[in-house]
Amino acid sequence: MTTTASTRTRVTAPRRSSAGSSATTLRPSPIATGILIIGALYCLIPVVWVVAASTKSAGELFSSFTLLPSTHLFDNLAQLSAYRDGIFWRWMLNSAIYAGVGAIASTWVSALAGYVLAKFTFPGKAAVFSILLTGVLVPGVILAIPQYLLLAQLGLTNSYLAVLLPQIISPYAIYLARIYAAAAVPTDVVEAARTEGAKEFTIFNRIALPMMLPGLVTILLFQFVAVWNNFMLPYIMLGNDTLFPVTVGLSGLLNQGASAPSMYTLVIAGALVSVLPLVLLFLLLQRFWRVDLAAGAVKA
Amino acid sequence: MHSIKRGIAATVAVAALALTGCSAGGGGSDGPVELDFWAWAPNVDKVVEIWNEQNPDIQVTVQKQDGGDPVITKLLTALKAGSGAPDLIQAEYQKIPTLVSSDALADISGDLDSDVADEFADGLWSSVTLGSDAVYAVPQDSGPMMFYYREDVFEELGLEVPTTWDEYAEVAAAVHASDPSRYLGTFSANDAGWFAGLAQQAGASWWSIDGDAWGVDIDESPTQQVAEYWGGLVEQGVIDNKPMYTPEWNAGLNDGSQVGWLSAVWAPGVLSGNAADTAGLWRAAPMPQWDADAPATGAWGGSSTAVTTQTEHQAAAAEFATWLNTDPEAVAAMADVMGIYPAATDAAAEALTTSPEFFSSQEDFYDVAAEAADSIAPFTYGPNVNVTFSAYNDEFSKAAEAKTTSAFLDAVAAMQQITVDDLENTGFTVE
Structure with missing residues (x-):
């Protein structure tokens, strides 16, 4: 059962596509290209809208042509920074803490769990893996209130930990890590290290972890984006607005009750600023994806 | 097998360390009474600053929330969990019966002076008492x-x-x-x-x-x-x-x-x-x-300041709610920096003499x-x-x-x- 699973996953694991592919160059089909262009426009137009809208003043926002930029970007940013003594930047810092710490912890836990599930045989392994797969199917949103009630019993709500702890365990990340571990860490290497007398924890930290690095970067990015964009969990967990991440904070600027106008210009400028770290992170970590998954392993 | 167990033990230990490391800081029993106030009205924190300066023994912290339904859902969840609810909450008039039927609002009739009711129009006062002898909130603004x-x-x-x-x-x-x-x-x-x-x-x-x-x-x-x-x-x-x-x-x-x-x-x-x-x-x-x-x-609109059933400082919270909504200085500040129409009739009339800037011609x-x-x-x-x-x-x-x-x-x-x-x-x- 487990062996078939691991061979199957080995096949589907990403490989370096450039390796030895000089045989055929496929001609692009106009239909496929057309579909991709429509898809790209579908994804990019909202981004263009945010960029254009963030340069407009409140009066222009709903009256001037939608995608026509204006000149008020810096006014909007200054107003955003001035709002309640710069609490927006506190929210950005909080988001960075939640997403940074959460993604690193989650990646490490996922790597460990995935490695163990891929390389060890122990009673109940199939059951653990089945439960994890079930977990992939359960949306995190519906767990937020049960998690709130549990953390309330520990007295941990309304704290950084309330948002960090539930996001460290991600079934999908563990599932991915298992696939990468099965594909990238040859069992021979693990056994060779064992024969040399290395402790299991050392094998994981010194040998398996570096081999899994490209896969882990994917998981890290994945988790970082998931935590950064998460709204429901911090929304339920936190009452103190100095602990809010940027998502929850900006939502508050739109919902100030019927008697106060929504602060659209600030929210749009804030949304623009809040995606910049994600863009930056992707650009910086992109190069890791080019590293071959098997880099460092013994050649067969 | 042996070392797997050790690995798991290490993971658990790290988690436990993280738990004990950050859960400290629940607040000392000496020192001033600290009250949390969930509100969404813009600039309410600036009015609360006046109170905090005058009352070193009762310090109120505003925690700004999303207005309308979300804050009510959040409050009811926190009450169900047994912790995490604020001491005070800004509640719209139409939400009061819902909150009272969920046992979320404390009856503060015993903490208020008998003349507080006279500050407000009868219609508004009845919406915070629900026609009973209990008082579930102090009217804040009306619409x-x-x-x-x-x-x-x-x-x-x-x-x-x-x-x-x-x-x-x-x-x-x-x-x-x-x-x-x-x-x-x-x-x-x-x-x-x-x-x-x-x-x-x-x-x-x-x-x-x-x-x-x-x-x-x-x-x-x-x-x-x-x-x-x-x-x-x-x-x-x-x-x-x-x-x-x-x-x-x-x-x-x-x-x-x-x-x-x-x-x-x-x-x-x-x-x-x-x-x-x-x-x-x-x-x-x-x-x-x-x-x-x-x-x-x-x-249309309007809200009150209510004391939740989870507070440990009901008298102090009621005192603050009364001050915020009846004290002439607080009412004037609400009208001025929050731009709301205070519910306290006489204090509002005194505070609101010049038209809003947008209506300066009227x-x-x-x-x-x-x-x-x-x-x-x-x-x-x-x-x-x-x-x-x-x-x-x-x-x-x-x-x-x-x-x-x-x-x-x-x-x-x-x-x-x-x-x-x-x-x-x-x-x-x-x-």
């Missing part, structure tokens, strides 16, 4: 409804300000006839509080309490009358049928295609945010009347408002306002699309049915 119109457009077309609903219909037709893209107002299927205010003016009270039993009186003549009137205007096409608070509507206020707005006393804040180009062009007038001899108005703005506030008709909210309000959104969206008077009346009947069914299903006794 008497008023009619706003573009004075320049009215002058251009030679129109008189409507004082009755019949005149309003005539003016609406004249405005639309002058330019098909122009409307005197819109029927908003998104704003149940607005429609409740209109029904309130006509004499409706959607719920009633009789001992332990609730009555639901939505599908009665006052509300039917209002629905029939608006259905007629929408059917003729002289009134817009798009919801308020959408980007289109904001643009309409700004570019002059919406030349009127049936709103409440807090409208200047919204208009200055959404329609900055029209500063000085708007004027406020009393609501058009059903019966000009017996003027009445409805309320000197008697607050005289019009005070007159409206005095004529607010009584209205009782029930424990499932959220269900009724979402039924309003669902049913009236369909009716506004259908654009027929009969669809508007059907929507009122459906609201009645949905409200009664929900009360019965959740175990309330319904008359």
